[in-house]
Amino acid sequence: MIPFRFIHAADMHVDSPFRGLQALPDKLKEEVLESTFAAWDNLVRLAIREKVDFVVISGDLYDGKERSLKAQWRLQRGMEQLCEQRIPVYLIHGNHDPLHHEVKWEWPDNVTIFPTNAPQAVLVPNKDGAMVAVVCGMSYGDSAVYENLAAMYPDSPESAAVHSDHTARHDECALEENRNVNVKMKRLHRNQGDGSPRLFRIGVLHGTVDGRAGHDPYAPCSKRELIEKNYNYWALGHIHMREVLNESPYIVYPGNTQGRHVKEIGAKGCYMVAVSEHGNVSLQFEPLDTVRWRQEQIDVNGISSMQSIMQLLDEKMMAWKSGTEGRLTLIRLELIGRTALYASLQQEALAAQWMEAWQAQEVDDSLFEGASGLLWPVALRVSCTPDIDVEQWEASDSFPGDMIRIARQAQQHEDTSEALIQDSLQTLQQHPRMRNWLASQSGEIQKEWIEEAMMLVVEWLQREVKRS
Incomplete structure (x- = not known):
């Protein structure tokens, strides 16, 4: 296995309104209102500085269905900066920012947005064009999704993996041309004679594992279900508290990137995930919050x-x-x-x-x-x-x-x-x-x-x- 690193973030809630700030002086109020944008900027700078292979965002990039123009342009600018550095972004939408037909926004070619009808798997190359992982994800089409989405994820995401012009070539980012997908898939399956996955499997899911007090039970599933899927890393979103639910395989909530009220205390940010040549995983929390x-x-x-x-x-x-x-x-x-x-x-x-x-x-x-x-x-x-x-x-x-x-x-x-x-x-x-x-x-x-x-x-x- 080729070693690689990626960032796992979720629940950015960019342009969150932060209610109840009336008692704050205007100067402090402005800094609080700007904080979700600043956390996004910090994530982009971190990815570029650390030269990660890709970024995974597990839902709720926006705070609501109605995306403000300010939020869209700020996110667009960050995506373009990542694109210039040849860093792909794999993104699902969650309950706060469901992906519906009214959403019309063209991202740079380094951004892969997963669909709402079924999980989709994509092969992930590093900067040298070598395949290092397969990422499988599914977006919300509505604000309230009560189906068990995890049950729909394929047991063998390599077989279900797709390459489209939008997700694989990254022409505008000047990424190297990928070799013929069929040839790669044949080699991949030939090298999996022992039945073990050659590529590192990442499941991206916005949902509730084993229930959570105080949270809507969206996309409910159990930890046992996720373990039995035989993925190597479950990149979760929806719960704003940072938590590692399991280590073999890793099942991880990174928490949100910026606390939005007094119940969301402590450092907020993302995980830097490093995968060794032997498939061993190490996590490093990276704070992104400015408030x-x-x-x-x-x-x-x-x-x-x-x-x-x-x-x-x-x-x-x-x-x-x-x-x-x-x-x-x-x-x-x-x-x-x-x-x-x-x-x-x-x-x-x-x-x-x-x-x-x-x-x-x-x-x-x-x-x-x-x-x-x-x-x-x-x-x-x-x-x-x-x-x-x-x-x-x-x-x-x-x-x-x-x-x-x-x-x-x-x-x-x-x-x-x-x-x-x-x-x-x-x-x-x-x-x-x-x-x-x-x-x-x-x-x-x-x-x-x-x-x-x-x-x-x-x-x-x-x-x-x-x-x-």
């Missing part, structure tokens, strides 16, 4: 002054800022731990004031350094508990004990929880908008309300007992 999302908890257990908490926040933020690696980083903070300052910390104004102070400092820094490297807090949540022994109170024959037991019972039974909240919020229920909003809140949120209310009251009662 990074982060979540951190700060333990304030035992801290007894508000000044100390604010100082701890500043110290943690300074330490995290030193690790931004030049990226704009949007961070959501959560205060945890047991503290006597519980009641004071529940005042939203305190969290807002600290955030405003830190953000003002970052704005000042950006005037001199630009947005890169800034650490911008987007939320500060207080999840502390009061400095009380809840279990001791719960076991006691007292009013606080009765209240805690009622709250615990309500948290365990949805009907009791709803009745308690409706009874407590009768005044708010009189307002139609507030009534609708309350009805829209999940059971988990309602349990949090009960917990917070219980803690506030018990903490206040204990404080009053100490005073008396």
Whole structure:
């Protein structure tokens, strides 16, 4: 086997709208909105710098059915740059950017787009014209595809491989002429006398393997199905979390190339895949994101002054800022731990004031350094508990004990929880908008309300007992 390297990327969502940026200064907002484009540019530069043999994109290149002209031209420019360097791109469309009859865009000749009616296999040459792999893929024709597409992929993709003028010759890129396909296929099958595939088999699939909580079950299949197909590498897309599901064969989700909200935390990018002459595979993650999302908890257990908490926040933020690696980083903070300052910390104004102070400092820094490297807090949540022994109170024959037991019972039974909240919020229920909003809140949120209310009251009662 001839060694080669390729890039596996997915879920680029170029031109994603990034909702909820109203609180960001215009300069930072512009950088966030530009980030999916910048991630694509970084992928192109990486492929050229590393001189990879080809690029695989496993769906959702665009964020939606309606492709903006800006997105199409930016992607076109990158494809042309890859074409100039003789780097083919093998691309499928996913649920966000289905390939339908209204999509009319001519890509450079280095781009292979797989069809929607059935999986298609293509032989992949390296820059010297030698065949190194066979890539098989299938695009979505609709936004919601619930069929098991993996079951349709051929067991012997070499036999199903096709060469068209568009996918094989790459005339505009000045690629070397391929020799007669029939001759190559005869040689290929002659060299496979032992039944093992001579070419490295890559399946490109946008779908859900063994189900995923919080994700639509598009193109569902099982890991066992993929293994039994006898491919060497499954280049998956759709799940935005980076994950290697299996190593023999490799079944890989690279995650998306740019985080788009606070739930998509950490480094985002692609995999550099190297295949040795013995068919061994090694993966190297390559970050592509220019804006990074982060979540951190700060333990304030035992801290007894508000000044100390604010100082701890500043110290943690300074330490995290030193690790931004030049990226704009949007961070959501959560205060945890047991503290006597519980009641004071529940005042939203305190969290807002600290955030405003830190953000003002970052704005000042950006005037001199630009947005890169800034650490911008987007939320500060207080999840502390009061400095009380809840279990001791719960076991006691007292009013606080009765209240805690009622709250615990309500948290365990949805009907009791709803009745308690409706009874407590009768005044708010009189307002139609507030009534609708309350009805829209999940059971988990309602349990949090009960917990917070219980803690506030018990903490206040204990404080009053100490005073008396």
